[in-house]
Amino acid sequence: xxxxxxxxxxxxxxxxxxxxxxxxxxxxxxxxxxxxxxxxxxxxxxxxxxxxxxxxxxxxxxxxxxxxxxxxxxxxxxxxxxxxxxxxxxxxxxxxxxxxxxxxxxxxxxxxxxxxxxxxxxxxxxxxxxxxxxxxxxxxxxxxxxxxxxxxxxxxxxxxxxxxxxxxxxxxxxxxxxxxxxxxxxxxxxxxxxxxxxxxxxxxxxxxxxxxxxxxxxxxxxxxxxxxxxxxxxxxxxxxxxxxxx
Amino acid sequence: xxxxxxxxxxxxxxxxxxxxxxxxxxxxxxxxxxxxxxxxxxxxxxxxxxxxxxxxxxxxxxxxxxxxxxxxxxxxxxxxxxxxxxxxxxxxxxxxxxxxxxxxxxxxxxxxxxxxxxxxxxxxxxxxxxxxxxxxxxxxxxxxxxxxxxxxxxxxxxxxxxxxxxxxxxxxxxxxxxxxxxxxxxxxxxxxxxxxxxxxxxxxxxxxxxxxxxxxxxxxxxxxxxxxxxxxxxxxxxxxxxxxxxxxxxxxxxxxxxxxxxxxxxxxxxxxxxxxxxxxxxxxxxxxxxxxxxxxxxxxxxxxxxxxxxxxxxxxxxxxxxxxxxxxxxxxxxxxxxxxxxxxxxxxxxxxxxxxxxxxxxxxxxxxxxxxxxxxxxxxxxxxxxxxxxxxxxxxxxxxxxxxxxxxxxxxxxxxxxxxxxxxxxxxxxxxxxxxxxxxxxxxxxxxxxxxxxxxxxxxxxxxxxxxxxxxxxxxxxxxxxxxxxxxxxxxxxxxxxxxxxxxxxxxxxxxxxxx
Numbered sequence: 001x002x003x004x005x006x007x008x009x010x011x012x013x014x015x016x017x018x019x020x021x022x023x024x025x026x027x028x029x030x031x032x033x034x035x036x037x038x039x040x041x042x043x044x045x046x047x048x049x050x051x052x053x054x055x056x057x058x059x060x061x062x063x064x065x066x067x068x069x070x071x072x073x074x075x076x077x078x079x080x081x082x083x084x085x086x087x088x089x090x091x092x093x094x095x096x097x098x099x100x101x102x103x104x105x106x107x108x109x110x111x112x113x114x115x116x117x118x119x120x121x122x123x124x125x126x127x128x129x130x131x132x133x134x135x136x137x138x139x140x141x142x143x144x145x146x147x148x149x150x151x152x153x154x155x156x157x158x159x160x161x162x163x164x165x166x167x168x169x170x171x172x173x174x175x176x177x178x179x180x181x182x183x184x185x186x187x188x189x190x191x192x193x194x195x196x197x198x199x200x201x202x203x204x205x206x207x208x209x210x211x212x213x214x215x216x217x218x219x220x221x222x223x224x225x226x227x228x229x230x231x232x233x234x235x236x237x238x239x240x241x242x243x244x245x246x
Numbered sequence: 247x248x249x250x251x252x253x254x255x256x257x258x259x260x261x262x263x264x265x266x267x268x269x270x271x272x273x274x275x276x277x278x279x280x281x282x283x284x285x286x287x288x289x290x291x292x293x294x295x296x297x298x299x300x301x302x303x304x305x306x307x308x309x310x311x312x313x314x315x316x317x318x319x320x321x322x323x324x325x326x327x328x329x330x331x332x333x334x335x336x337x338x339x340x341x342x343x344x345x346x347x348x349x350x351x352x353x354x355x356x357x358x359x360x361x362x363x364x365x366x367x368x369x370x371x372x373x374x375x376x377x378x379x380x381x382x383x384x385x386x387x388x389x390x391x392x393x394x395x396x397x398x399x400x401x402x403x404x405x406x407x408x409x410x411x412x413x414x415x416x417x418x419x420x421x422x423x424x425x426x427x428x429x430x431x432x433x434x435x436x437x438x439x440x441x442x443x444x445x446x447x448x449x450x451x452x453x454x455x456x457x458x459x460x461x462x463x464x465x466x467x468x469x470x471x472x473x474x475x476x477x478x479x480x481x482x483x484x485x486x487x488x489x490x491x492x493x494x495x496x497x498x499x500x501x502x503x504x505x506x507x508x509x510x511x512x513x514x515x516x517x518x519x520x521x522x523x524x525x526x527x528x529x530x531x532x533x534x535x536x537x538x539x540x541x542x543x544x545x546x547x548x549x550x551x552x553x554x555x556x557x558x559x560x561x562x563x564x565x566x567x568x569x570x571x572x573x574x575x576x577x578x579x580x581x582x583x584x585x586x587x588x589x590x591x592x593x594x595x596x597x598x599x600x601x602x603x604x605x606x607x608x609x610x611x612x613x614x615x616x617x618x619x620x621x622x623x624x625x626x627x628x629x630x631x632x633x634x635x636x637x638x639x640x641x642x643x644x645x646x647x648x649x650x651x652x653x654x655x656x657x658x659x660x661x662x663x664x665x666x667x668x669x670x671x672x673x674x675x676x677x678x679x680x681x682x683x684x685x686x687x688x689x690x691x692x693x694x695x696x697x698x699x700x701x702x703x704x705x706x707x708x709x710x711x712x713x714x715x716x717x718x719x720x721x722x723x724x725x726x727x728x729x730x731x732x733x734x735x736x737x738x739x740x741x742x743x744x745x746x747x748x749x750x751x752x753x754x755x756x757x758x759x760x761x762x
Contacts, residue, residue, distance in 0.1 A: 020661070021661065022659065022660050022661035022664075055413070055416075055417050055660070055661060055664030056412070056413035056414075056416040056417055056660070056664065057412075057413075057416050058413070059413055059660055059661075059664075061661050061664055061665075117429065117432060118428060118429035118432075118445060121428075121429050121432055122428050122429060122445070125509070125510060125511065126508070126509045126510075126511075126727065127509050127510060127541075129428055129445075129446060130428075130446050130657075131617060131653070131654070133544075136511075136727070145511065147735070
């Protein structure tokens, strides 16, 4: 049965909403009117500019209340759509502690001749990226950042020696397909050493997509703008699944 | 508001910090780094890039090879003497491989050093003039009283940053910091020229510094108050950034003695040598440093880490003094990061902030806003920021990084900065003298907490002093992070000084007793 819902101000289905935004114009009454028209154009009715004022010489800030005529049928909203909750650092740590009962050993490197460590550092460094802490900051990861220009052989040797659970490799330089060649060389060596199935293999870089990564035989690929917690969450849940299925 | 604190414990902490720093100073005195040598060249006036956009200063220092143990100054100036070239032209010749240092071994070192001294004097005269220019502007365009409201711009594009900075100044900002691109601290060179692309921030380049300084000077005149500019002398190029900042009249630099080691995995020895020379430059240029104690609080529980913050403040103060920085130039860090759900958490924040105020009475303390417990709920975030603002004004913090209601969501929108500044101005106006009017209950929660933090900081400093700072860092005493003395980035750029090592600036950058 359909169940249409609208925003609730103080009466069912009044559609009341609050908006706030900045316009790049000096404040004046005309600026208030511009804000009102903008919100009207969005399809809102009963548009009231509650506050309009200058926040800089050439910028004005507005708080607007308005009613939306729109509604959504809640009965057909798929449950999965709402379940995009990303895991926090604490949740990931907890998941690892619970499912594996030990720390996860992660090694990261820029392989081949690539010296651009910005990606791998953003993911592994304590400091992280965009306020999202790097894997070093997690209690349940032991992190080894091997840095740049690491050979595939060196990385595999290291992974064997330290019993690494997950390898992260980054490639920023893509000239003449060097990234794909390096990614492939790593998979091949791990397979030749019989280690491929014992660890998670992840790659990243501005041109990497998950599709490319899986085609190359990786467990996942991460592109531009990836947050450390997304990588950490992937590692934790994938290793968690493996542990449960044993 | 005045806390009764054990003065003896404070004295003891300072003694321990002195004991901790002494062996590190001995190490620093016997070593140099590629970045220190590159900054000597920058001071001589070498700028620009060569092949593959590599900075000339990198190419020249790399061309030195093992001769770097004697320092760049003598050999470079021997080549100046022999060729009659200016520093920039010589650097271009060396970088292009048309001249080699080996060809100038016969110039007597006294001749080379005399030339080096004259170039050094020229650089320091320029820096003194820049410093005097700041003092004149500050006298003519007085700032509003502290806490100085500090905001960040971070678009990646210096020209967008400029627009945001001017708008922020109009909305009340007194200090603007341009956040650096993610990972710049790990580059062993400083990028060149104006930049319009970055990851999570904008590259620190000398041209970007100039663009921003010019815009802020213009708005300072219009507003009738001087607006300060800040950047980051951290990472692998601390001394070089300090040179660029001194030339372009930056007013503050983030500059911590241990941040790079712990949070960026930069080699400890490299960091200690680099921080020292960069701080000598900052001292001379009248630049106020901001230290990074906030990072201890975002790493782990803020209540537990409080003693680490205080201990780090003592260590930063000690290293800063050793580099010649006056108390007024030492912006020691702290942050408002206690879990908002913790009962009496606000009292603990007050205790910590007031404790630092009393222990470091002349330092312009740098207070960092809540970040860790900020969520997508901007309304709650705005409230937490209000209490942060109240703590800051009550305890007379010097440099106040305004918290953003959208902290957990995105790098600030222009409107977010305006709301944040308005929040700070309201709270700091309406409660301006609250801290002065209140008395703290003897033996109450605040005083007891402050006493406990001080006692724990003393015992932490004692543990560090006993095993030595480098060992303590390796043992994970700070922030539970272990960094071995010879590990981390940039270690290959550290080298022992030969017996004839010479850097003209070390003699000339003696601390001068000038008001910043």
